[in-house]
Amino acid sequence: MSRGDNGLRQRVRTARGRTAQSTRWLERQLNDPYVRRAKAEGYRSRAAYKLIELDERFGLLKGSKRVIDLGIAPGGWTQVVRRKVPGAKVVGIDLLPVDPIDGVEIFQMDFMDDAAPDRLMEALGGAPDLILSDMAANTVGHPQTDALRTMGLVETAFAFVQDVLAPGGAFVAKVFAGGADSQFVAEMKRHFATVKHAKPPSSRKGSVEWFVVAQGFKGRRGED
Template sequence: MSRGGSGGRKHVLTARNRSAASTRWLERQLNDPYVRRAKAEGYRSRAAYKLLELDERFGLLRGVTRVVDLGLAPGGWAQVVRRRVPKAAVVGIDLLPVDPIDGVEIVQMDFTDEGAPELLAEMLGGPADLVLSDMAANTVGHPQTDHLRTMGLVEAGADFAGDVLRPGGAYVAKVLAGGADNTLVALLKRMFTTVKHAKPPASRKDSSEWYVIAQGFKGRGDEAEASEG
């Protein structure tokens, strides 16, 4: 239950069995303009606007025909792709169940399972133009451990991108604590023409998430080095 406050801000009445933390979260949701906008525009999550803002800045969806969405749930990013590029083939994967999205092939599976990358490649039916990753590891409350676990997923996504992207394709992934570490950046710079970090306006200011945007795929790091040599 909520009530209007000064200036139209909504405040949540403390309910029995609701923790203070959950009350704060609910109040933030009620007052988040992106949450309200997502509901009004039919997006499943406010995260849709992160991709929309990144696309406006980097032109990620321009001319794409095949897209992979890693960490699909609840489906906001896939919705953006389908609305921006209705003819694009979209394949998504998540551990969590995801309600069907028109034009999107969805598999409920752990991306780190041995057979997941090959299955996604088969479902895609050809080279991808764009690999999106909004994956994040379940947090354990230890910042360094949480960072390492999430970076492991980012590296796994980059490895997958190296297998499925067409020349000139792009890889976008969520990273934490200010961005990708030096080792990952070095790898991506060998694989892509440009590697940049961005924090879209829709990403909450108090969140540690950033996104790494790697564009102009030129081959795996070892292959790129060999061609340059």
């Protein structure tokens, strides 16, 4: 591997047992400024900067008191919340194990489990004013299928949002293939004052991920 000093790009030799694809991934990681910055600033992943940039644009975290992080692993988004609004109560959930984060209750379980919503709300102790979803379905390599599988998670999260989010609250979710479809966006606009798509600068140019940002929740189902 060549030296990475003085801004020189690091190249990774293909080692025995390492595929060309994994070599390219490792080389990209080593040369990614957000990966280096995350390591220097103590964030668990470069994804932290996506939330930081979304917050800078939309003011999501200001005044937040209760936050739910869906798909919390490895914890970068929650780290941002804890640093920016240290007084906020935060709970998270993920299928994957997540190392503890001070002041955060984390559930290792499937959000699609019928018991998950009640577990999250009991731990939170009140209506959330911000729900974050960085959930994505495991990819199968077929773009349309992957997008549909992830949108299924987003739609489930949105149903949860309608049941529990505090009036005036916000919902942020990762979507693929250029954003949520028009019918889903129209449904979201029925429940939120504003709904916008955003692709933060830290999202890799070649990535198909976008984020839908909904703010100004109009009220829970049955209350509007």
